[in-house]
Amino acid sequence: MKVPPxxxxxxxxxxxxxxxxxxxxxxxxTEDADVALYRDAYSIxxxxxxxxxxxxxxxxxxxxxxxxxxxxxxxxxxxIYPISCGRNLGYGGSAPNYSGSVVLDLKRMNRILxxxxxxxxxxxxxxxxxxxxxxxxxxxxxxxVIDTPDPGWGSLIGNALDHGGGYxxxxxxxxxxxxxxxxxxxxNGELLRTGMGALPGAQSWQDYKFGVGPWIDGIFSQSNxxxxxxxxxWVMPMPDAFFSGTVFAYRRDDLSAMVExxxxxxxxxxxxxxxxxxxxLYGGSTLVPRDQRVVDYLATQPGGDVSDEQLQAFGKANRIxxxxxxxxxxxxxxxxRESWEYCKQKxxxxxPGVTFQxxxxxxxxxxxxxxxxxxxxxxxxPSLDMFVRGARTPAHPQPDWGHIxxxxxxxxxxxxxxxxxxxxxxxxxxxxxxxxxxxxxFSVPSAYWSHSFVLIYGFAVTRVPxxxxxxxxxxxxxxxxxxKHGWGEYRAAPALQxxxxxAYSFNNHxxxxxxxxxxxxxxxxxxxxxxxxxxxxxxxxxxx
Amino acid sequence: MSLRSLAYLxxxxxxxASVCAFGADEAARGHTVFEQWCVACHGEGPGHPGxxxxxxxxxxxxxxLLEQRTDLTPAIIKFYVRNGYSxxxxxxxxxxxxxxxxxxxxxxxxAGRAAxxxxxARAAAKGxxxx
Numbered sequence: 001m002k003v004p005p006x007x008x009x010x011x012x013x014x015x016x017x018x019x020x021x022x023x024x025x026x027x028x029x030t031e032d033a034d035v036a037l038y039r040d041a042y043s044i045x046x047x048x049x050x051x052x053x054x055x056x057x058x059x060x061x062x063x064x065x066x067x068x069x070x071x072x073x074x075x076x077x078x079x080i081y082p083i084s085c086g087r088n089l090g091y092g093g094s095a096p097n098y099s100g101s102v103v104l105d106l107k108r109m110n111r112i113l114x115x116x117x118x119x120x121x122x123x124x125x126x127x128x129x130x131x132x133x134x135x136x137x138x139x140x141x142x143x144x145v146i147d148t149p150d151p152g153w154g155s156l157i158g159n160a161l162d163h164g165g166g167y168x169x170x171x172x173x174x175x176x177x178x179x180x181x182x183x184x185x186x187x188n189g190e191l192l193r194t195g196m197g198a199l200p201g202a203q204s205w206q207d208y209k210f211g212v213g214p215w216i217d218g219i220f221s222q223s224n225x226x227x228x229x230x231x232x233x234w235v236m237p238m239p240d241a242f243f244s245g246t247v248f249a250y251r252r253d254d255l256s257a258m259v260e261x262x263x264x265x266x267x268x269x270x271x272x273x274x275x276x277x278x279x280x281l282y283g284g285s286t287l288v289p290r291d292q293r294v295v296d297y298l299a300t301q302p303g304g305d306v307s308d309e310q311l312q313a314f315g316k317a318n319r320i321x322x323x324x325x326x327x328x329x330x331x332x333x334x335x336x337r338e339s340w341e342y343c344k345q346k347x348x349x350x351x352p353g354v355t356f357q358x359x360x361x362x363x364x365x366x367x368x369x370x371x372x373x374x375x376x377x378x379x380x381x382p383s384l385d386m387f388v389r390g391a392r393t394p395a396h397p398q399p400d401w402g403h404i405x406x407x408x409x410x411x412x413x414x415x416x417x418x419x420x421x422x423x424x425x426x427x428x429x430x431x432x433x434x435x436x437x438x439x440x441x442f443s444v445p446s447a448y449w450s451h452s453f454v455l456i457y458g459f460a461v462t463r464v465p466x467x468x469x470x471x472x473x474x475x476x477x478x479x480x481x482x483x484k485h486g487w488g489e490y491r492a493a494p495a496l497q498x499x500x501x502x503a504y505s506f507n508n509h510x511x512x513x514x515x516x517x518x519x520x521x522x523x524x525x526x527x528x529x530x531x532x533x534x535x536x537x538x539x540x541x542x543x544x
Numbered sequence: 545m546s547l548r549s550l551a552y553l554x555x556x557x558x559x560x561a562s563v564c565a566f567g568a569d570e571a572a573r574g575h576t577v578f579e580q581w582c583v584a585c586h587g588e589g590p591g592h593p594g595x596x597x598x599x600x601x602x603x604x605x606x607x608x609l610l611e612q613r614t615d616l617t618p619a620i621i622k623f624y625v626r627n628g629y630s631x632x633x634x635x636x637x638x639x640x641x642x643x644x645x646x647x648x649x650x651x652x653x654x655a656g657r658a659a660x661x662x663x664x665a666r667a668a669a670k671g672x673x674x675x
Contacts, residue, residue, distance in 0.1 A: 027638075034637065037626065041633035059638050086636065094636065107638035127638075131584070153584070372589055384584040385591040390631045392597035399597060399630040 001030045002055040004079050004100035006539075012055075015076040019058045019102075022068045027059040027108070038086070038103045040093030042402025042461050044468050044495050052095045052494055054081070057103040063185065063229040069104060070227065071189035073527045080104045081529050082227045084126035084158030087151065090405045090458065090493065091162060097494045097531035098540070104227065106155075112136050113230065114206070117144055121180060121206040123232045126157040130382040143238040143365070145380035147172040152382020157231045161221045163491050165448040167377045169272045169330060172236045174449055181205040182217055183230035187523035192226065206232035222491070223515070224529030225522045236330070242379065243329045243336040244273070244359035247347045248280075248321035252312050255323055256414030257351045262325045263412055265343050266450070273328025273378070275447050281315045281322045282442035286389075286456075287375060290440060291320045305441075326359075328378065333361060389437045390460065402461035403436060404495070406475050408487040410445060410453050417445060420455055420487060427481055431474030436460040454490060472496075479503055494531070501534030516541065571658075574651025577644045578611070581635065586610045594632065607656070614656035618649035 003012045020028045029035055038054040045051040058080075060066045073080045079096070082104040086094030096103060110127035115136065122133065122144075130152040137144060147166035149159055160175035172178045182194045195211040196202040209215065220226050249258050258277070265271040276287060283290030297314055298304050306314070315322055327343055329336040340358070347354050362370060366379055376383040392399040408424075410416040425441050428434070435443060437458040445453035457478075459471050476499050479489065483503035492500040504511055515535045519526070526537020536542075578586075585594035588609060599608035607613055622645055628634040640648065 029637070033626075037634050037636040039634075041628055057636075085639075087633075089633065093633075105636065105638050107636065131580075372591065376591075382584075383591065384593065387585065387593040387631050388591070388596060391593040392600045392630065394600055397600065402631055402633075 002035070002053075002100065004055050004102065007076065007078060007100075011076050012078065015072055015078050016056060018072045019069055022065050022072070023058055023060050027061075029057040029059075030055075038094045038105075040089075040095035040494075042089045042093055042404065042493075043095065044404045044459075044461050044472055044493065046401070046461065046463050046465075046468070048465050048469075050495075051099075052097060053099050054096055054103045055100045057105050059105040059108050061108045063109075063183065063191065066104070066106070066109075066185045066227055066229055067189045067191060070185055070187060070527075073102070074188060074525055077525050078102055078527060079530050080527055081532075082106060082126075084155030084161075085129050085153065086158075087129075087154040088158060088162055089151070090403045091491050092493055095494070097497065097529065101530065106227075106229070109229065115140070115142055115144070116206070117142050117237075119207060120144060120237050121232055121234050123181075123206055123230060124156050125230060126155050126228065128156055129153050130156065130159075134380070134382050144235040145238050145364070146235060146382070147175065147178065148377050148380060148382045149175075150377055150386035151384055152377075153384065156233060157228055160231065160233070161228060163222060167274050167375070167448075168236050168380065170266070170274075170450040172234065173274055175233075176218075176221055178234050179217070179231050180207065180209050180234055181230075181232040182220060182228055184220055184226035184228050186226050187525070187528045206234075219518065222533045224532040224535055225518060227528070236380070238364045239330040239332075240364060241331065241333045241336055242273070242362045242364070243333075243340060244326050245329075245340045245343065246357045246359065247325045247327070247344070247351075248355045248357070249323045249351050250312075250316060250319075250321055250353055252308055252322050254351050254354075255417060258323050258325055258347075259412060259414045259417070261343075261347050261350050262327070262447070264346065265327055266447070270339050271327040271343060272330055275328065276326040277444050277447065278324045278326070279322060279442065279444050280320050280324060281311050282444065283440040284442040284444040286386075286437060286446075288324060288326075293318055293320060321355075333363075336361070389458070400436060400460040401463045403458040404461060404471070404475070404493050405491070406457040406459065406478055406496075407489050407491055408455050408478075408482045409449070409490050410455060410487050412447070412451060412453050416453065419485070420445075420482070423481060423485055424455070424457075424478060427474065427478050431470065431477065433459060433471060433474045449490075492533075497532070498534045570647050570650050571654070573644070574647035574649070577640060577648040578651060581640055582610065582648075585632065597630070610652055611655040612659060613652070616653050616656070618646075618653050621645075621649040621652050 003009045016028060016030060035054055035056060038057050043051055058069055060069055079098055079101040081096035081101040083094045084106050094103060106126040108127055109125040110132060111125045112128055112133060113123040115122050130146055130148040133146055147168040149164050149166050160179050164175050166173045181197045184192045186192055194217050195209050197205040198211050220228055262275045266275050278285040278288035280291040281294055312322060329339050344356050371381060390400040390403055410420045421442055435457040443455050443457060445455045448454060462468055472495060475496060479499050488503055489500045501512060512534060519535050520538050523537060526539055530537050530540055585592055595608045625635050625640060625645055
């Protein structure tokens with residue numbers, strides 16, 4: 001049995017014995033083969049001495065069991081690391097930041113505690129995945145639409161706590177923003193409820209976020225201050241219909257105007273779905289591939305590439321747009337068509353020569369035969385379709401062993417897109433890195449968050465240590481160079497979290513120092529998720 | 545429940561224990577596990593990365609759909625569930641318990657043959673011979 005660093009083997013054995021009394025012998029894992037299941041399968045450090053590994057796992061089934069486990073951990077100073085579904089792949093997985101931690105696996109806490117269709121909210125435990133909630137809605141004919149990320153096997157709570165997102169209307173697709181009320185087990189085992197939940201017998205825990213006094217929910221995200229055991233979420237009422245329309249522009253210089261109009265359509269709530277920017281000439285977005293005629297044309301060119309001017313000329317000659325914006329609308333059918341007509345007028349007045357294409361008007365609830373033809377998350381249908389990127393395909397015959405994300409936030413402007421691509425492409429070239437999800441040089445950002453863009457690069461995990469080490473080096477360079485330009489990441493895998501957090505260094509790392517002050521006050525023994533997002537307990541600070 | 549799964553269950557129930565390596569209850573349990581954890585990647589049609597990957601790997605020499613395979617042993621199924629391969633991660637025991645894995649392994653190691661029997665039974669019911 002592995003023993004956490006700094007913990008006496010005898011004391012660890014006593015703690016394990018007490019964990020077994022709490023959760024049952026079969027739900028404490030100490031055998032190597034069982035503990036190996038908690039490795040981060042997408043770890044960029046796989047098989048190296050730096051890989052973060054658990055010593056054991058404990059799997060409670062209730063909040064009360066979590067409290068008791070945490071108290072034991074506190075007594076024996078055992079480092080523990082809670083996971084919800086353990087599927088934060090590319091940003092973490094089920095392995096701890098601090099090797100030797102005992103994973104607190106909350107997957108067995110999988111109850112959907114309430115679903116209120118009329119008030120459009122749910123209350124769930126950490127082990128509930130998007131698939132689980134979707135099945136529940138289907139079985140009980142609940143007319144609510146889940147905002148799911150591309151992979152649907154993750155936890156609603158885990159995803160929200162790591163600031164994940166989806167594709168529906170802005171109030172729902174930022175998953176942390178869409179939550180309403182938390183229950184948290186603090187590192188001393190005390191139970192806390194936030195917002196209206198602090199009021200005994202509260203009638204509106206999932207209806208009003210703030211309660212009274214400081215709103216502290218944020219400190220439990222991307223942190224290590226508590227174990228979240230319940231969380232409420234607002235869920236989108238099922239609309240009558242979904243419609244999308246695409247705007248095409250044909251000059252490279254049209255980008256800024258396209259982004260401005262896209263922003264206006266969303267900020268004014270005329271287009272209430274997630275807008276999707278793409279470039280048929282460059283490729284560079286996940287859902288709209290590079291036009292095949294461009295691919296064929298470039299294959300005939302020396303070095304497989306041409307200048308931007310040549311690309312634009314090829315596009316103009318072949319009527320291939322430089323840019324496209326897909327606007328999305330949820331609501332009543334007539335209103336959607338009117339909104340799209342208005343958006344067309346706005347774009348036509350702002351961007352010379354734009355053309356338009358109507359999408360399909362999809363009616364809710366979807367029919368089974370609709371599902372193969374849609375991008376499922378836009379309709380609240382969880383899937384694992386996105387894993388086709390990285391899997392073995394005709395174009396990718398040697399499959400990857402996972403991916404690691406690099407995701408800087410940039411302003412929602414055309415200028416920022418060009419500038420970020422200029423800086424990032426140079427580093428990708430220097431480090432021989434390829435975004436394995438687009439496989440083109442130019443990256444078009446996504447508009448998950450209501451007022452920013454996020455550029456998302458996925459780099460292949462190869463399990464060839466030398467190659468993966470070079471990938472880490474390259475990403476760390478990207479992080480530091482982007483920081484010099486004022487772009488920081490919104491989320492990161494454990495191997496990168498400290499580098500990312502260190503870039504947020506305003507006023508001599510005042511934010512990190514504040515978080516460390518909180519850590520020392522809330523978790524004085526430093527048992528919970530040591531090192532998560534760069535927050536180390538006092539006894540490990542500056543030693544790792 | 546897919547037609548193939550219905551065919552499997554019908555075959556398991558109608559042909560009896562003499563031709564089934566395990567009972568209908570275990571088949572149903574294994575099928576439930578498959579539907580919950582596997583079908584999102586290993587289901588039929590586009591948008592299923594596991595099926596797509598196996599189609600490329602085997603180039604038609606074996607079925608890309610796990611439920612059509614006749615060469616999967618329980619040991620192979622258990623190995624991949626607990627070890628993963630490529631972008632398929634291992635599954636923890638809080639996700640698929642050992643008992644559920646037994647059922648899944650029993651189901652998949654017989655699903656292809658059962659589907660064949662089910663197909664034959666359906667064809668026979670339509671008076672089309674066993675084809």
